[in-house]
Amino acid sequence: MSISPFFRHLRSAYQSEMEDLTFDSDGRDVLRQRLADKRKEISFLLQMMELCPEMVAVIFHQGFRFQQPAQMDQLLGLEADELPDWGGLAEGIEMTPWASELAQAVLKAPGGEWFLTVAAALEYMAGKPAAAPAMQDDSEESDDAGANEDADHQEDFDADEDGDERASKEAGADWLVEQGFDRKD
Structure with missing residues:
Protein backbone atom coordinates (compact mmCIF):
# COMPACT_ATOMS: atom_id res chain seq x y z
CA MET A 1 0.00 0.00 0.00
CA PRO A 129 -3.60 -2.29 12.42
CA ALA A 130 0.10 -1.49 12.39
CA ALA A 131 1.07 -4.94 11.16
CA ALA A 132 -1.25 -6.65 8.69
CA PRO A 133 -0.55 -10.23 7.66
CA ALA A 134 0.50 -10.69 4.05
CA MET A 135 -2.42 -11.65 1.83
CA GLN A 136 -2.23 -15.17 0.38
CA ASP A 137 -3.70 -16.53 -2.84
CA ASP A 138 -6.45 -19.14 -2.65
CA SER A 139 -4.40 -21.33 -5.00
CA GLU A 140 -1.89 -23.89 -3.79
CA GLU A 141 1.01 -21.77 -5.00
CA SER A 142 1.46 -18.47 -3.20
CA ASP A 143 2.92 -15.51 -4.98
CA ASP A 144 6.13 -14.86 -3.02
CA ALA A 145 6.82 -11.68 -4.96
CA GLY A 146 3.38 -10.34 -4.07
CA ALA A 147 3.85 -11.25 -0.41
CA ASN A 148 7.23 -9.53 -0.39
CA GLU A 149 5.69 -6.45 -2.03
CA ASP A 150 2.94 -6.38 0.62
CA ALA A 151 5.58 -6.61 3.36
CA ASP A 152 7.56 -3.79 1.74
CA HIS A 153 4.46 -1.59 1.62
CA GLN A 154 3.72 -2.37 5.28
CA GLU A 155 7.31 -1.42 6.16
CA ASP A 156 6.83 1.86 4.26
CA PHE A 157 3.60 2.44 6.19
CA ASP A 158 5.34 1.72 9.53
CA ALA A 159 8.34 3.89 8.61
CA ASP A 160 6.02 6.75 7.65
CA GLU A 161 4.27 6.43 11.02
CA ASP A 162 7.60 6.44 12.89
CA GLY A 163 8.81 9.49 10.96
CA ASP A 164 5.51 11.32 11.49
CA GLU A 165 5.55 10.53 15.21
CA ARG A 166 9.15 11.72 15.55
CA ALA A 167 8.42 14.93 13.61
CA SER A 168 5.33 15.56 15.72
CA LYS A 169 7.28 15.14 18.97
CA GLU A 170 10.05 17.43 17.70
CA ALA A 171 7.52 20.08 16.65
CA GLY A 172 5.87 19.87 20.06
CA ALA A 173 9.21 20.23 21.83
CA ASP A 174 10.11 23.21 19.64
CA TRP A 175 6.78 24.86 20.43
CA LEU A 176 7.30 24.39 24.18
CA VAL A 177 10.75 26.00 23.93
CA GLU A 178 9.18 28.94 22.09
CA GLN A 179 6.73 29.28 24.98
CA GLY A 180 9.60 29.59 27.45
CA PHE A 181 9.93 26.02 28.69
CA ASP A 182 13.24 24.16 28.89
CA ARG A 183 13.85 21.46 26.31
CA LYS A 184 13.46 17.90 27.64
CA ASP A 185 16.49 15.75 26.79
Whole structure:
Protein backbone atom coordinates (compact mmCIF):
# COMPACT_ATOMS: atom_id res chain seq x y z
CA MET A 1 0.00 0.00 0.00
CA SER A 2 1.30 3.39 -0.97
CA ILE A 3 0.26 6.51 0.93
CA SER A 4 0.30 9.85 -0.85
CA PRO A 5 2.04 12.86 0.73
CA PHE A 6 -1.41 14.42 1.17
CA PHE A 7 -2.64 11.57 3.38
CA ARG A 8 0.72 11.18 5.16
CA HIS A 9 0.49 14.79 6.32
CA LEU A 10 -3.18 14.52 7.27
CA ARG A 11 -2.64 11.22 9.12
CA SER A 12 -0.11 12.86 11.43
CA ALA A 13 -2.35 15.89 12.02
CA TYR A 14 -5.39 13.63 12.61
CA GLN A 15 -3.50 11.53 15.15
CA SER A 16 -2.41 14.69 16.97
CA GLU A 17 -5.98 15.98 17.01
CA MET A 18 -7.22 12.68 18.45
CA GLU A 19 -4.50 12.73 21.11
CA ASP A 20 -5.42 16.30 22.06
CA LEU A 21 -9.07 15.32 22.49
CA THR A 22 -8.42 12.12 24.44
CA PHE A 23 -7.22 13.32 27.85
CA ASP A 24 -7.90 16.33 30.02
CA SER A 25 -5.25 18.12 32.08
CA ASP A 26 -5.72 15.62 34.92
CA GLY A 27 -5.08 12.65 32.61
CA ARG A 28 -8.70 11.46 32.51
CA ASP A 29 -10.00 9.98 29.28
CA VAL A 30 -12.55 12.51 28.01
CA LEU A 31 -12.59 11.58 24.32
CA ARG A 32 -16.23 10.48 24.20
CA GLN A 33 -17.46 13.72 25.81
CA ARG A 34 -15.25 15.97 23.68
CA LEU A 35 -16.33 14.25 20.47
CA ALA A 36 -19.99 14.62 21.47
CA ASP A 37 -19.40 18.33 22.09
CA LYS A 38 -17.63 18.72 18.73
CA ARG A 39 -20.46 16.94 16.91
CA LYS A 40 -22.91 19.49 18.30
CA GLU A 41 -20.83 22.23 16.64
CA ILE A 42 -21.26 20.85 13.11
CA SER A 43 -22.48 24.13 11.62
CA PHE A 44 -19.31 25.90 12.79
CA LEU A 45 -17.03 23.01 11.81
CA LEU A 46 -18.35 23.00 8.25
CA GLN A 47 -16.47 26.25 7.71
CA MET A 48 -13.17 24.47 8.46
CA MET A 49 -13.61 21.39 6.23
CA GLU A 50 -11.38 22.52 3.41
CA LEU A 51 -8.63 24.25 5.38
CA CYS A 52 -8.31 21.84 8.32
CA PRO A 53 -10.05 18.60 7.37
CA GLU A 54 -8.25 16.65 10.10
CA MET A 55 -9.78 18.86 12.80
CA VAL A 56 -13.28 18.26 11.48
CA ALA A 57 -12.87 14.60 10.48
CA VAL A 58 -12.54 13.55 14.11
CA ILE A 59 -16.32 13.98 14.50
CA PHE A 60 -16.67 10.78 12.45
CA HIS A 61 -14.40 8.77 14.79
CA GLN A 62 -15.77 5.19 14.96
CA GLY A 63 -18.65 6.11 12.65
CA PHE A 64 -17.50 4.14 9.59
CA ARG A 65 -17.31 0.38 8.92
CA PHE A 66 -15.23 -0.43 5.86
CA GLN A 67 -16.61 -3.21 3.67
CA GLN A 68 -14.00 -2.88 0.89
CA PRO A 69 -10.53 -2.39 2.43
CA ALA A 70 -8.77 -2.77 -0.93
CA GLN A 71 -10.73 0.24 -2.22
CA MET A 72 -9.63 2.25 0.83
CA ASP A 73 -6.00 1.16 0.43
CA GLN A 74 -6.10 2.41 -3.16
CA LEU A 75 -7.70 5.69 -2.04
CA LEU A 76 -4.79 6.40 0.32
CA GLY A 77 -2.41 6.61 -2.64
CA LEU A 78 -4.30 9.54 -4.19
CA GLU A 79 -3.66 13.25 -3.86
CA ALA A 80 -6.32 15.75 -2.77
CA ASP A 81 -7.36 16.64 -6.32
CA GLU A 82 -7.61 12.99 -7.42
CA LEU A 83 -10.15 11.77 -4.87
CA PRO A 84 -13.29 10.02 -6.12
CA ASP A 85 -16.77 11.33 -5.46
CA TRP A 86 -18.31 10.28 -2.16
CA GLY A 87 -21.20 8.56 -3.95
CA GLY A 88 -18.97 5.87 -5.45
CA LEU A 89 -16.94 5.38 -2.29
CA ALA A 90 -19.95 5.27 0.04
CA GLU A 91 -21.12 1.96 -1.44
CA GLY A 92 -18.26 0.22 0.39
CA ILE A 93 -18.73 2.05 3.69
CA GLU A 94 -21.38 1.38 6.30
CA MET A 95 -22.09 4.32 8.60
CA THR A 96 -23.52 4.34 12.10
CA PRO A 97 -26.86 6.20 12.36
CA TRP A 98 -25.30 9.24 14.09
CA ALA A 99 -22.50 9.41 11.49
CA SER A 100 -25.04 9.16 8.68
CA GLU A 101 -26.93 12.10 10.19
CA LEU A 102 -23.72 14.17 10.35
CA ALA A 103 -22.87 13.15 6.78
CA GLN A 104 -26.19 14.53 5.54
CA ALA A 105 -25.30 17.94 7.02
CA VAL A 106 -21.81 17.77 5.50
CA LEU A 107 -23.12 16.83 2.05
CA LYS A 108 -25.24 20.00 1.96
CA ALA A 109 -22.11 22.16 2.33
CA PRO A 110 -19.82 23.10 -0.59
CA GLY A 111 -17.00 20.55 -0.75
CA GLY A 112 -18.93 18.12 1.42
CA GLU A 113 -18.40 15.11 -0.85
CA TRP A 114 -14.63 15.71 -0.98
CA PHE A 115 -14.50 16.13 2.79
CA LEU A 116 -16.41 12.90 3.52
CA THR A 117 -13.97 11.02 1.31
CA VAL A 118 -11.05 12.52 3.25
CA ALA A 119 -12.73 11.83 6.61
CA ALA A 120 -13.34 8.19 5.67
CA ALA A 121 -9.71 7.77 4.61
CA LEU A 122 -8.43 9.29 7.86
CA GLU A 123 -10.68 7.10 9.96
CA TYR A 124 -9.64 4.06 7.93
CA MET A 125 -5.96 4.81 8.58
CA ALA A 126 -6.62 5.41 12.27
CA GLY A 127 -8.23 1.99 12.60
CA LYS A 128 -5.75 0.12 10.43
CA PRO A 129 -3.60 -2.29 12.42
CA ALA A 130 0.10 -1.49 12.39
CA ALA A 131 1.07 -4.94 11.16
CA ALA A 132 -1.25 -6.65 8.69
CA PRO A 133 -0.55 -10.23 7.66
CA ALA A 134 0.50 -10.69 4.05
CA MET A 135 -2.42 -11.65 1.83
CA GLN A 136 -2.23 -15.17 0.38
CA ASP A 137 -3.70 -16.53 -2.84
CA ASP A 138 -6.45 -19.14 -2.65
CA SER A 139 -4.40 -21.33 -5.00
CA GLU A 140 -1.89 -23.89 -3.79
CA GLU A 141 1.01 -21.77 -5.00
CA SER A 142 1.46 -18.47 -3.20
CA ASP A 143 2.92 -15.51 -4.98
CA ASP A 144 6.13 -14.86 -3.02
CA ALA A 145 6.82 -11.68 -4.96
CA GLY A 146 3.38 -10.34 -4.07
CA ALA A 147 3.85 -11.25 -0.41
CA ASN A 148 7.23 -9.53 -0.39
CA GLU A 149 5.69 -6.45 -2.03
CA ASP A 150 2.94 -6.38 0.62
CA ALA A 151 5.58 -6.61 3.36
CA ASP A 152 7.56 -3.79 1.74
CA HIS A 153 4.46 -1.59 1.62
CA GLN A 154 3.72 -2.37 5.28
CA GLU A 155 7.31 -1.42 6.16
CA ASP A 156 6.83 1.86 4.26
CA PHE A 157 3.60 2.44 6.19
CA ASP A 158 5.34 1.72 9.53
CA ALA A 159 8.34 3.89 8.61
CA ASP A 160 6.02 6.75 7.65
CA GLU A 161 4.27 6.43 11.02
CA ASP A 162 7.60 6.44 12.89
CA GLY A 163 8.81 9.49 10.96
CA ASP A 164 5.51 11.32 11.49
CA GLU A 165 5.55 10.53 15.21
CA ARG A 166 9.15 11.72 15.55
CA ALA A 167 8.42 14.93 13.61
CA SER A 168 5.33 15.56 15.72
CA LYS A 169 7.28 15.14 18.97
CA GLU A 170 10.05 17.43 17.70
CA ALA A 171 7.52 20.08 16.65
CA GLY A 172 5.87 19.87 20.06
CA ALA A 173 9.21 20.23 21.83
CA ASP A 174 10.11 23.21 19.64
CA TRP A 175 6.78 24.86 20.43
CA LEU A 176 7.30 24.39 24.18
CA VAL A 177 10.75 26.00 23.93
CA GLU A 178 9.18 28.94 22.09
CA GLN A 179 6.73 29.28 24.98
CA GLY A 180 9.60 29.59 27.45
CA PHE A 181 9.93 26.02 28.69
CA ASP A 182 13.24 24.16 28.89
CA ARG A 183 13.85 21.46 26.31
CA LYS A 184 13.46 17.90 27.64
CA ASP A 185 16.49 15.75 26.79
